[in-house]
Amino acid sequence: MMTPATKRISLLSAVALAAALTACSKKEDDMTAGQRLDGAVAEAKQAAAETRQDAKEAMAGAEATAERAAADASQATSDVGITAKVNAALVADDKLKATQINVDTREGMVTLTGKAPDSQSRERATTLASAVDGVKHVNNQLVVSAS
Template sequence: MKQHLTRLPVLAALAVAAALTACGKHDDERTAGQRLDGAIADAKQSAAETKRDAQKAVNDAERSAEQAGDKAAQVTSDVTITAKVNAALVADDKLKATQINVDTREGQVTLTGQAPDAQSRERATTLASAVDGVKHVNNQLVVSPKNG
């Protein structure tokens, strides 16, 4: 039994040493684990930032495409308005023989050139105003002096 008692302190010392060694290894593993956890957290944050940046880029692209689409639609609409106003002017007996320039921007129609008389000048405004999409007519037609 005495032998067991002398071994006990040695065994206890060995157990403490083993425990300390295990703790040291455990600390190293936790440090590595903590580093891994930190790297994972950094990667998640970076991924979240990348996702946020990508979403912003998508939103910006959608907004730009929408604005470009709106602009294209407006230009198409303006071209259509100009064509319809020209067609209406050509269909009018007094105005078809005249050179009237039609310019449309954002639904605002500007008429330039000459009209055979004051009544035809006003008729040009009426015809242009009747075209779908026309917001305003700026009639700058000049009555021909020889007819006026």
């Protein structure tokens, strides 16, 4: 598939060749060979300007895509760090360390699932998770286990 730049270069070459052939022809017309050459040069300059603009637009699009990818990667790294810190805080708590609590983080939103030994521990899990830097919200889905 030809890119717009490749198409313009091909067009530019064809125009220059046609201008050269026309300039060399024996046919008499209203334009001199110099005028025809000047016209071909002007068309070539226009094609080059359009090619530069297309390249600038393509580069801007590539830069925007790269910035989005970098932001997505940064967010994923941040979410992994938040999950690790919340897990560490839960394990450090005497009542919660013996429980199986799953921590899932997406865009700074932490979801806690699993079991808590009592309602105070369930609320403590929310408090601990909320205290971690980068946490925007905690969705506590812990179920209080029956003793």
